[in-house]
Structures are given as structure tokens and as C-alpha cells.
Amino acid sequence: MTAGDTIVALASPPGRGAVGIVRVSGPEVPRIAAAVLGALPEPRCAAFAAFLDASGQSLDQGLALFFPAPNSFTGEHVLELQGHGGPVVLDSLVRRLLELGCRAAAPGEFSQRAYLNGKIDVAQAEAVADLIDAGSAAAARAAVRSLQGEFSARVRELQAELTGLRVRVEAAIDFPDEEIPFIEDRETGNRLTHIFGAFESLQAAARRGARLVEGLTVVIAGLPNAGKSSLLNRLAGDEVAIVSDTPGTTRDLLRHQVLEGGIPLHLIDTAGLRTAADAVEAEGIRRARAAMTRAARVIYLVDDALRDPVQTAAVAEEVARIAAGVPFTIVFNKIDLSGGRAHAELDARPPRIHLSAKTGAGVELLRAHLRTSAGDFSADAGALSARRRHLDALARAHAHLSQADSALRATGAAELVAEDLRLAQQALGEITGEFTSEDLLGAIFGSFCIGK
Numbered sequence: 001m002t003a004g005d006t007i008v009a010l011a012s013p014p015g016r017g018a019v020g021i022v023r024v025s026g027p028e029v030p031r032i033a034a035a036v037l038g039a040l041p042e043p044r045c046a047a048f049a050a051f052l053d054a055s056g057q058s059l060d061q062g063l064a065l066f067f068p069a070p071n072s073f074t075g076e077h078v079l080e081l082q083g084h085g086g087p088v089v090l091d092s093l094v095r096r097l098l099e100l101g102c103r104a105a106a107p108g109e110f111s112q113r114a115y116l117n118g119k120i121d122v123a124q125a126e127a128v129a130d131l132i133d134a135g136s137a138a139a140a141r142a143a144v145r146s147l148q149g150e151f152s153a154r155v156r157e158l159q160a161e162l163t164g165l166r167v168r169v170e171a172a173i174d175f176p177d178e179e180i181p182f183i184e185d186r187e188t189g190n191r192l193t194h195i196f197g198a199f200e201s202l203q204a205a206a207r208r209g210a211r212l213v214e215g216l217t218v219v220i221a222g223l224p225n226a227g228k229s230s231l232l233n234r235l236a237g238d239e240v241a242i243v244s245d246t247p248g249t250t251r252d253l254l255r256h257q258v259l260e261g262g263i264p265l266h267l268i269d270t271a272g273l274r275t276a277a278d279a280v281e282a283e284g285i286r287r288a289r290a291a292m293t294r295a296a297r298v299i300y301l302v303d304d305a306l307r308d309p310v311q312t313a314a315v316a317e318e319v320a321r322i323a324a325g326v327p328f329t330i331v332f333n334k335i336d337l338s339g340g341r342a343h344a345e346l347d348a349r350p351p352r353i354h355l356s357a358k359t360g361a362g363v364e365l366l367r368a369h370l371r372t373s374a375g376d377f378s379a380d381a382g383a384l385s386a387r388r389r390h391l392d393a394l395a396r397a398h399a400h401l402s403q404a405d406s407a408l409r410a411t412g413a414a415e416l417v418a419e420d421l422r423l424a425q426q427a428l429g430e431i432t433g434e435f436t437s438e439d440l441l442g443a444i445f446g447s448f449c450i451g452k
């Protein structure tokens with residue numbers, strides 16, 4: 001249990017509600033409970049009581065719950081008061097608790113104490129925040145999985161396997177003359193291969209989870225006047241972008257978020273890709289290309305009414321230019337002018353969709369295509385809620401593993417292998433908080449809301 005002060009905060013959202021909850025945590029809870037309730041309630045039993053001010057007058061009445069340390073969310077003594085959910089009533093209750101010696105909790109301080117007392121690790125604390133902020137049912141399920149420790153458990157399994165391997169490798173360093181664990185034997189390589197496999201499946205699950213939370217960036221690109229801004233407006237269901245038949249109208253990146261199948265899609269409309277008329281347009285085109293390389297999908301728009309060779313060449317050039325691994329969809333727009341039929345060729349490489357941004361014909365085909373391709377990772381199969389921070393740590397650990405692997409193959413130098421394995425393990429430890437710096441912890445918990 002942390003010997004510290006006793007903190008108080010409103011645990012329910014501010015504003016009016018049927019019930020408002022005030023949470024108190026810390027060593028002074030028994031004294032404070034006795035003062036505000038007249039007596040300390042039985043552990044873990046709901047007690048109906050009046051909440052008293054300094055002169056013994058009732059501020060409110062409601063339920064009181066006492067969770068003695070260490071069996072509470074924070075691991076400290078916790079008191080929960082459930083009163084009527086009016087801002088004035090709750091404010092006077094919180095002020096009474098401050099008067100009794102509590103301190104107002106900082107953002108995320110309850111979770112931070114839970115972490116310090118070994119109740120949850122950092123990844124689980126983050127999952128609490130992600131669950132509260134979940135924007136879709138799939139994101140919420142992923143957060144619950146991480147909260148229940150699935151993500152942390154898989155990180156720890158990997159840690160344990162790395163430890164086993166390090167023991168072997170370090171024995172080879174410490175007892176070079178002994179016949180025991182020989183670094184270059186097949187067993188070491190096998191274990192490393194096995195760890196790689198486990199690693200990649202965890203990375204994939206974390207990546208899917210991060211996408212559920214962060215959403216996907218879909219960039220709309222193409223030649224000027226192809227109808228990119230019209231398509232953005234159509235998908236947004238709103239006049240987000242200026243549509244004009246003057247080429248070069250859109251110069252800056254324009255962003256708009258929509259939900260498709262519960263996944264946030266960040267649509268980006270870009271400047272038309274052509275030889276720029278001026279410096280501003282050139283910068284717009286540079287930004288458009290940069291956005292394309294980072295996109296989860298690029299929608300490349302072509303004017304179906306203009307079946308000219310320039311356009312065909314431009315498409316081929318962009319397909320070649322785009323970063324490998326960025327999925328690409330070609331959309332043939334303006335079928336109302338060309339007389340084309342709204343349809344999708346999803347098996348083509350890249351997939352093609354024929355539509356009209358102006359009339360809306362075929363736009364549902366594009367929406368469905370975006371939903372399915374987003375669904376590839378949102379299918380929720382084992383997605384674990386994860387953040388950028390986790391993905392970065394996993395990527396660093398993976399890089400160290402690869403280095404260990406090549407050191408093993410190339411030189412068999414046990415010292416190099418050992419050091420990379422140690423660094424891989426340390427990067428993994430950052431996820432659960434084992435090797436996380438104080439500053440990083442402060443930043444993580446500080447981003448939570450008060451009362452959490």
C-alpha cells in the first residue's frame with residue numbers, strides 16, 4: 001500500500017444525473033468515513049447513510065461502500081459515496097471531504113495508485129481509459145480484453161521466453177569452456193524462431209486494436225477535376241470541401257471523419273496531382289503525396305468520361321509510385337457523364353469501382369468496400385486494444401530480436417546476441433510498465449480524466 005495522502009474526486013461525469021459518485025482513496029479513509037457518515041460501513045456492504053457536514057447536518061443521503069485495503073481498485077482503503085447527481089450537492093460533498101483532509105485527485109491518480117500497488121499494470125490502466133473512450137462496440141471489446149490482462153499476459157509470456165533464451169546465451173558467455181548450452185546449437189535458433197512467431201501474432205493483434213481506436217486514414221487522390229472534393233462531400237454527407245471546375249481549387253489537405261461499420265475513417269481530400277501552377281499548389285501536391293504514403297488506403301479517382309491516354313499513364317505512374325503495402329483502389333467517377341454503369345470489380349488488382357460522386361450512384365459500393373477492407377482488421381478476431389506507444393515498443397523489441405538473430409547466424413558472438421535480447425526484453429517491459437520511466441508514467445496517467 002502506498003503511504004500517501006488521501007485523495008478525492010467525482011467519479012461520475014460532471015453535470016446532472018440520477019446518481020453521482022464520489023470516490024475517496026488513501027490511508028485516512030476510515031477516519032474520514034466515520035466523520036462524514038457517523039460510522040465506518042461494513043466492508044463491501046452497501047450502507048444507506050446521511051452524508052454529514054461539519055455541524056452534523058445532512059448534505060445529502062445515499063449509499064456508502066467501504067473497500068478496505070488491499071482489496072480495492074487502488075489497493076488502498078477506498079470509500080465510494082453514491083448520492084444524488086446534482087452539481088451543487090456533489091460539490092458540497094467533495095468540499096466536505098477536502099475539509100476533512102482529502103486532497104483533490106490529479107487526472108488518472110486512482111489508476112496510477114492501482115498501478116503502484118500492483119493491482120494493474122500500465123497496459124491495463126491504459127485499457128481502462130480506452131474502454132471509457134471506445135467509439136465502437138469492437139473497440140470496447142478489444143479494450144476489455146486488454147483490461148482483463150490478455151495483452152499483458154502475452155507480453156509476459158514473450159518476456160519469459162526471452163529470459164529462457166538469455167539464460168542459455170549468458171551461460172555460454174560465462175562458461176565458455178563447458179560443454180553446456182552452446183550458443184550456436186540448433187536449439188537456440190529454434191527458440192528464437194518460435195519467439196519471432198509469437199511476436200508477430202501479438203504485433204498483428206495490437207495493430208488491429210490500435211486501428212479500432214485510432215481509425216483508418218483514407219486518402220482521396222487523383223488528377224485535378226476528377227471529382228475528389230465532390231466524393232469527399234458525398235462520403236461526408238456534407239459540403240465539407242469547395243467543388244469547382246477550376247483545376248487546382250483544393251490546395252491544402254482537407255480532413256473529415258466518418259464512421260463506417262463502427263470504425264472511424266479519416267478521409268483526406270488532396271490537391272490534384274499535376275505539374276503545379278505555383279508554389280502553394282506545389283506544396284499542396286507534396287503534402288498529398290506524403291499523405292498517400294501514410295494512408296491505410298488510397299482512393300485514386302479517375303474521370304470515367306475522359307478515357308484519354310494521359311489519364312491511363314497517370315494512374316500507372318501513381319500505382320508504381322505509391323509506397324509498397326499501401327492498399328490502392330481506383331474509382332472511375334462521373335459515370336453519369338460517361339454513361340457507365342455503377343459497379344465494383346473487387347477482385348481486380350487494384351480493385352476498381354465505378355460511380356458518380358454527383359448523383360451518388362455507386363457510392364454505396366465504395367462505402368461497402370471501405371467497410372470490408374477496414375473490417376479485415378476490425379473483424380475483431382483477437383484484437384487487443386493497443387496504443388501507438390505499445391506498437392512502438394513492440395517494433396523496437398522486434399528490431400532487437402532481428403539483430404540478435406542475425407548476430408547468431410553471422411558470428412555466433414554470444415555477447416552481441418545477449419545484449420540484443422536484453423534490449424528486446426526491456427522494450428517489452430515498457431508496455432507493462434516494468435521498465436517505464438517516471439516521466440512517461442506521468443504523461444500516461446496525466447492524459448486520463450480526473451476521478452479515473
Ligand SMILES: Nc1nc2c(ncn2[C@@H]2O[C@H](COP(=O)(O)OP(=O)(O)O)[C@@H](O)[C@H]2O)c(=O)[nH]1
Nearest residue numbers: 225226227228229230243244245334356357358
Ligand atoms: N457530372 C459529374 N460531374 C462531377 C462529378 N464529380 C465531380 N464533378 C464535377 O467535376 C468538377 C470538379 O469537381 P471537384 O470535386 O472539385 O474535383 P477535384 O478537383 O478532384 O476536387 C466540378 O465541376 C464537379 O461538379 C460526377 O460524378 N459527375
Ligand SMILES: [Mg+2]
Nearest residue numbers: 228229249250
Ligand atoms: Mg478538389
